[in-house]
Amino acid sequence: MHETTYHRASSVDEAATLYAKGSEARYLAGGHTLLPVMKQRLASPSDLIDIAKIKDLVGIEATGDTLTIKAATPYFDIATSATVKSAIPALAYLISLVGDPAVRHRGTIGGSIANNDPAADSPAALLALDATVKTNKRSIKAGDFFKGLFTTALDDGELITAVSFPIPAKAAYAKFPHPASRFALTGVFVAKTKTGDVRVAVTGASQGGVMRMPAIEAALKANWSASAIDGVTVSDQGLMDDLHGTSAYRANLIKVMAQRAVTAAG
């Protein structure tokens, strides 16, 4: 790992100020993406701004129709939160599948979405649930936030403060984990909103990162059942094709995981 200078911020404003002072600063939350990348010398930030101890960035609350999770809340606290389990059990379940217990003790939802790994789990939940990403500058709809592999709508130095999820009528996540890394080889999140709209998001499959599946959404909107997906054709165009699975295999997994998710949602 290259040399770096560590700063511990105690407020969002202080974090942004420290970031602006560094020549090539990076925010540090759980460090479970950034530190491995720094160890491989694929990143060498001049300054690390630790945001994990900022009180305003940790916590979970549900009010009316919205569940809000602050950006630096560790996965473990999300997966075990009674509030999350009762508002959106599918989200608690998704988070409980991320990595392993030690990863969940440190990793955060804000770090995951800022990184936007094409095989990460959280982006699927945000996109299917039509969540809103709150930053220190603005609010961004999930559909506008994820911009392809490891790319987001965040400006340089913009800090995610929270994610707000509209509470759905029904939702579920089905993940086919990569047997070694536990990342999603393909994961599908299905959600039915309280107004009857259906949104389906797929992670791990596309070369462009998390994506929606309009054909499956239409089929489920007409008939919310696993069998409704039988007749849908999922093209393997643009899907990842690597030693872990061909694009045709992933295309099939999208259907199978979508069906499992609908069955689980009930």
Next chain:
Amino acid sequence: MSTVKLTINGKAVTAEVEDRTLLVHLLRDQLGLTGTHVGCDTSQCGACVVHIDGRAVKSCTTLAVQASGATVTTIEGIAKGDELHPMQAAFRDNHGLQCGYCTPGMIMSAIDIVHRYGGNLDEDTVRAELEGNICRCTGYHNIVKSVLDAAGRMKVAAAAE
């Protein structure tokens, strides 16, 4: 360089570290606590697991400066004098280790699992919860047996206290 202050295995520790120093390197190289191992470069093997403020964490994926102010427990800190921790005793009795390389991390993860689940542990849960700890020797069977055995012993020990 930064000054870090931590409580490690019950003792107050102050150390000067480079900001890029990993917690595992502070423990092993500066403090001589070599029970915590490094088995991989990818945050996947769990040989380096310690407890930070009571939670099992990979010390190879945590900077020493991030842990400043925290309470850290390592494999050296769990026995009471000559009396092994019930998890250590269960690993010995159930042949839960062979080369022993993964064992400190296994034991620290396993104690965390028992703390979180209490008595409600079964084989499937133990296997799922040990996802982040890799063993190249045992085939896991006796590790799982050790954890289940220790869960019972830790309950008895807690009741006695």
